[in-house]
Amino acid sequence: MTTSAxxxxxxVPARAPWDAVVRxxxxxxxxxxxxxxxxxxxxxxxxxxxxxxSAQDTIAAQGNIFLRDGARLLSNEGRLMATVSATSVDYxxxxxxxxxxxxxxxxxGHHTKAQHACVENFLQANARHGRGKRDMVSNIxxxxxxxxxxxxALGIVDGISAPGxxxxxxxxxxxxxxxxxxxxxxNPCNGFNPTPVRMIISG
Amino acid sequence: MSDVNTADPAGARAHARAMAxxxxxxxxxxPAIEARDRPEGVPAEAMLWAETIAAGGYASKRLDRGARxxxxxxxxxxxLSMLVFSAERPVExxxxxxxxxxxxxxxxGQGRLILSDMGKVLLSILEDDAQTHDAFCGASNAASNARxxxxxxxxxxxxxxxxxxxxxxxxxxxxxxxxxxxxNWFKGVRIAADGGTVAxxxxxxxxxxxxxxxxxxxxxxxxxxxxxxxxxAAYTVTPAxxxxxxxxxxxxxxxxxxxTPEGLRAFLNVxxxxxx
Numbered sequence: 361m362t363t364s365a366x367x368x369x370x371x372v373p374a375r376a377p378w379d380a381v382v383r384x385x386x387x388x389x390x391x392x393x394x395x396x397x398x399x400x401x402x403x404x405x406x407x408x409x410x411x412x413x414s415a416q417d418t419i420a421a422q423g424n425i426f427l428r429d430g431a432r433l434l435s436n437e438g439r440l441m442a443t444v445s446a447t448s449v450d451y452x453x454x455x456x457x458x459x460x461x462x463x464x465x466x467x468x469g470h471h472t473k474a475q476h477a478c479v480e481n482f483l484q485a486n487a488r489h490g491r492g493k494r495d496m497v498s499n500i501x502x503x504x505x506x507x508x509x510x511x512x513a514l515g516i517v518d519g520i521s522a523p524g525x526x527x528x529x530x531x532x533x534x535x536x537x538x539x540x541x542x543x544x545x546x547n548p549c550n551g552f553n554p555t556p557v558r559m560i561i562s563g
Numbered sequence: 564m565s566d567v568n569t570a571d572p573a574g575a576r577a578h579a580r581a582m583a584x585x586x587x588x589x590x591x592x593x594p595a596i597e598a599r600d601r602p603e604g605v606p607a608e609a610m611l612w613a614e615t616i617a618a619g620g621y622a623s624k625r626l627d628r629g630a631r632x633x634x635x636x637x638x639x640x641x642x643l644s645m646l647v648f649s650a651e652r653p654v655e656x657x658x659x660x661x662x663x664x665x666x667x668x669x670x671x672g673q674g675r676l677i678l679s680d681m682g683k684v685l686l687s688i689l690e691d692d693a694q695t696h697d698a699f700c701g702a703s704n705a706a707s708n709a710r711x712x713x714x715x716x717x718x719x720x721x722x723x724x725x726x727x728x729x730x731x732x733x734x735x736x737x738x739x740x741x742x743x744x745x746x747n748w749f750k751g752v753r754i755a756a757d758g759g760t761v762a763x764x765x766x767x768x769x770x771x772x773x774x775x776x777x778x779x780x781x782x783x784x785x786x787x788x789x790x791x792x793x794x795x796a797a798y799t800v801t802p803a804x805x806x807x808x809x810x811x812x813x814x815x816x817x818x819x820x821x822x823t824p825e826g827l828r829a830f831l832n833v834x835x836x837x838x839x
Contacts, residue, residue, distance in 0.1 A: 410739040416659075416701025419760060420791045425699065426758040436725070436742065438706030451758070455669075455699065457660020462682030465832065466665045466825045479680075494740040496680065498660045508754040512670040514663055 368561040374554040375543035377481035379489075381406060382531040386563035387445060389528040390539075392503050394555035396519035398542040399502040400458045400478040402495075403433075403441055406534035409491060411435045415454040415498035425508065426451035427500065433529065436497070441535055446528040449521045453501040455508075456516055458482060459544045468546045481540030489536070501542075502527050504549050518548045589617035589802050598806065602633065605808045612807035616643070616787045618800040619720070621727035623734050623784040625650050628837075629812040632686070632775040632783065636693060636749045638801035639766040642790045643748040644702050644724045646732065646741075647677060647685045650780035653737060655681045659698050659744040665825050669754055671696045671746065674819055676826050677775070683836065684778040684829040687819045693771040695751030695763040702728060702745050703791045712798050721798045727786035735782055748773055749803070750790035762792035766799075778813060779833055 367386065371393075372378040382388050382403075390399055405411035414436040419425050421434055428451050431444040444452075457463075460479035464472040479496060486495055503521040508514045543554050568574030591614035592598040598613035611630060615637070616622050626632060634643055649655035658680035663669055665678055672694055677686040702724035708715035717726050728742045749771065751763030789800045813820045813830065820830045 414701065414744070416699065416744050417704070417707075420700035420707075423760045423792075424758045425754055425760070436704070438704045455660060456664055457658065460661075460680065460682070462680070462832070463658075463661045463665060463678075465682050466661075466678070466828045470828070493654050493680075498744045506664075508669045508758070510756065512668045514669045515667050516664070 364562045366560060366562050368559065370559050372539065372541045372557050372559060374541060374556050375476055376541050377485035378539040378541065378559060379485045380537055380559070380561060382535050382537050382561055383563070384531050384534050386561055387528050387530050388537055389526055389560040389562070390502055391524065391526045391558040391560070392521045393523065393558055395523040395525070396503060396521045396551040397555045397557055398504040398544070398549040399557055400482070400540040400542050401500040401502055402482060402497070402538045404491070404495070404536045404538070405435060405441065406536055409489070409495065409536065411437050411439070412495065412497060413441060413500065415500070418454060425455050427454055433500070440532045442529040442531050444527065445530040446526070448525040449503060449527060452527060453504040453506040454498065455514070456501050456504060456506040458496070458499050458540060459542065464546065472546060475545070476543040478540035478542050478544070482538060485538045501549070516547045516549050519551065589615045589620055600804070600806070602806060602808065609809040611809055612805060614805050616785060616803045616805060618802055619722045619788055619798070621731045621784070621786045622805060623731040623782060624805070624807065625782050626777045626780070626807055628777050628780050629810045630777045631689070631808050631810045632777065633806040634748055634773045635804035635806070636767065636771040637769060637804050639769045639771070640799055640801040641787055641803035642750045642793070642800055643803050644728070644745045644786045644788065645748060646728055646743060646745050646784040648735070648737070648741070648782040649679065649685070650782050653735065653741070653782060655679050655683070656741070656743050657685060657746070659746060663698055665829070666823070669698070671698060674822055676819070676829060677746070678829055681832075682829060683832045684826065685781055686775045687778055687813070689774045689776050689819070691773045693749050693767070693773055695749065695765070695767065697747040697750055697752035697790070699752045699754070699760060700747065700791050702786065703788050707791050722788060724786040724788040727788060728784055731784035731786065747790060750793070752792065760792065762790070764790060764793050776810065776813065778830065
């Protein structure tokens with residue numbers, strides 16, 4: 361293993377947004393400090409933020425809905441944005457999307473309307489860079505487990521992560537990573553207990 | 564063409580006007596009330612739209628709440644990729660992840676809802692005899708078309724769905740950032756136990772159809788390009804027909820409206836938004 365300098369090492373508090381530039385060739389390691397913490401993740405090309413992560417392009421190109429070690433994360437223009445360079449969790453989700461105040465009203469009832477949600481985090485983080493609601497697309501959910509059963513049944517179920525497990529991506533272009541450390545408390549995506557995660561950029 | 568005089572405006576005008584009445588395979592019928600394939604039971608004056616979308620073509624259309632929208636896979640090889648926006652506030656749009664997650668199901672078919680990113684129902688599926696649709700693999704783009712067909716552009720023989728969408732949304736003042744994850748009608752993708760995508764490309768029997776109901780005022784943007792998992796070497800896609808007619812919004816006792824608690828709340832959120 362080559363040694364590479366740590367550029368950034370931060371803790372994202374439970375329920376909080378986070379964003380950073382990751383340069384081509386750098387790695388971003390996300391550590392699930394306390395286990396089963398969904399980390400909602402979007403990325404945009406630094407040079408042109410109309411080019412962004414595309415779950416559908418990624419799924420079509422790899423022929424699978426799960427993101428595993430080596431997965432190539434494609435943009436909406438079909439270009440390689442990043443590669444999963446290491447993961448100690450078998451697979452991650454990219455079909456479940458982000459929780460929002462509005463979708464929470466459908467999924468759980470209108471009593472959840474005022475709860476904090478991932479879309480709120482994404483909007484807040486993106487607003488600092490001039491991006492808005494049009495920039496919301498289907499995201500990655502690191503450490504989240506969304507199986508599809510034979511009859512089409514689909515849902516967010518108990519996670520397969522554990523304290524200290526991690527995922528690492530290598531940027532294949534200069535990109536902006538935007539994260540919502542998921543605040544959801546109505547399903548098992550965070551074990552009903554949102555917790556902090558650690559972000560380490562190296563290279 | 565030697566007898567055609569286009570050397571002066573009068574001649575050019577006569578030449579242009581002589582084209583009137585030309586019929587081609589892929590074109591709109593205007594007015595739609597004259598469409599020969601008007602659905603049974605629909606009065607002519609209720610017709611809103613009748614257009615055959617070319618192989619490799621696109622279309623975009625605004626429809627009022629309650630309108631019915633039917634797609635026909637005329638020759639068995641259409642692949643209609645669809646974006647949906649709120650016509651009133653286009654920043655509200657189809658959310659594919661919410662559409663699947665909220666309904667606890669991966670596959671679209673009769674009785675399912677198409678949901679917005681604001682917890683509301685954009686469209687519901689009234690009938691579906693195709694049963695091969697795809698919410699996972701999205702639109703082809705310049706890179707995927709160039710890889711398969713060697714060429715990809717809107718001005719060439721192998722347009723890709725993303726570039727078609729770019730034109731379709733532009734007609735409503737929208738741009739590249741508005742091209743959100745889409746739904747593909749008539750070409751299917753199923754998910755295997757290991758998460759693998761299983762493509763259902765056909766070709767299928769001609770005439771399969773899908774009928775939607777607009778539950779809000781919507782803009783639909785359609786591209787008819789080969790599915791991104793279609794492995795045939797040739798650019799293979801056949802024309803699709805779009806028909807729309809005026810209709811009543813879902814009544815309070817509508818079975819689709821009331822089918823699930825999650826779906827009912829999506830209707831309630833629409834109805835609440837329309838209270839003025």
